[in-house]
Amino acid sequence: MKELNKEMEIEKLHAQMRRCNKCHLYKTRTSVVCFGGDYHAKIMMIGEAPGANEDREGEPFSGKTGKLLFEIFREAGFKREHFYITNVLKCRPTKDNAGQIDRQPTMWEIDACYHFLEKQIALLRPKIIVTIGNTALKTLFNTPLSITKIHGRVMGFKQYEQLIPVIPMYHPSYIERNGGHYSKQKREMLEDIRVLIRIIKELVKEKREKKEKENIESYMNA
Numbered sequence: 001m002k003e004l005n006k007e008m009e010i011e012k013l014h015a016q017m018r019r020c021n022k023c024h025l026y027k028t029r030t031s032v033v034c035f036g037g038d039y040h041a042k043i044m045m046i047g048e049a050p051g052a053n054e055d056r057e058g059e060p061f062s063g064k065t066g067k068l069l070f071e072i073f074r075e076a077g078f079k080r081e082h083f084y085i086t087n088v089l090k091c092r093p094t095k096d097n098a099g100q101i102d103r104q105p106t107m108w109e110i111d112a113c114y115h116f117l118e119k120q121i122a123l124l125r126p127k128i129i130v131t132i133g134n135t136a137l138k139t140l141f142n143t144p145l146s147i148t149k150i151h152g153r154v155m156g157f158k159q160y161e162q163l164i165p166v167i168p169m170y171h172p173s174y175i176e177r178n179g180g181h182y183s184k185q186k187r188e189m190l191e192d193i194r195v196l197i198r199i200i201k202e203l204v205k206e207k208r209e210k211k212e213k214e215n216i217e218s219y220m221n222a
């Protein structure tokens with residue numbers, strides 16, 4: 001898909017999200033949190049759902065835990081712009097539906113919203129997906145294993161003919177609950193980010209080899 005068409009299609013999809021009232025969360029949201037970062041990014045990051053701050057600002061991972069997440073990524077050399085960031089749910093789920101206490105999304109809400117995530121992946125065609133926390137992992141994969149067992153293990157998400165590598169990572173609120181920057185979970189996350197760097201290097205190598213092969217072929221046929 002040409003870049004301009006791709007941008008138009010993504011904008012169209014974001015506009016559909018902003019108008020969506022497919023589940024009851026539309027009644028209590030302030031914003032529909034479509035995406036953050038850069039939609040030209042090769043890595044897609046998928047979190048759970050907007051919290052209070054994200055709902056107010058319309059930007060995923062913009063609150064306190066999002067700050068922690070990107071401080072950790074920054075230590076490993078990544079910036080927010082290296083990702084297209086989204087969530088499984090685009091509207092904030094709260095315990096009392098009155099904006100007081102956040103809660104996990106229900107299966108019903110995830111089912112109602114999943115078609116948007118599917119279209120985001122199809123349109124953006126990310127080279128790598130990073131899932132953040134249990135909900136994103138379990139939305140993409142039917143696995144009984146929780147994030148504490150499976151983080152850092154490369155999985156494959158099949159879309160059309162493409163198998164996209166997926167690296168599950170901890171949610172920053174879990175890291176924060178366990179001591180933030182001083183926790184064992186943060187060190188484990190940095191290890192998981194090294195897995196991400198390894199995959200990027202493999203993709204760069206593959207691209208270089210493909211280019212070399214094409215150059216050799218065009219030289220031989222000239």
Ligand code: SF4
Pocket residue numbers: 017020021022023024025026032089090091109112113
């Ligand atoms: S959470 Fe998803 S399905 Fe529910 S209203 Fe928001 S955009 Fe629509």
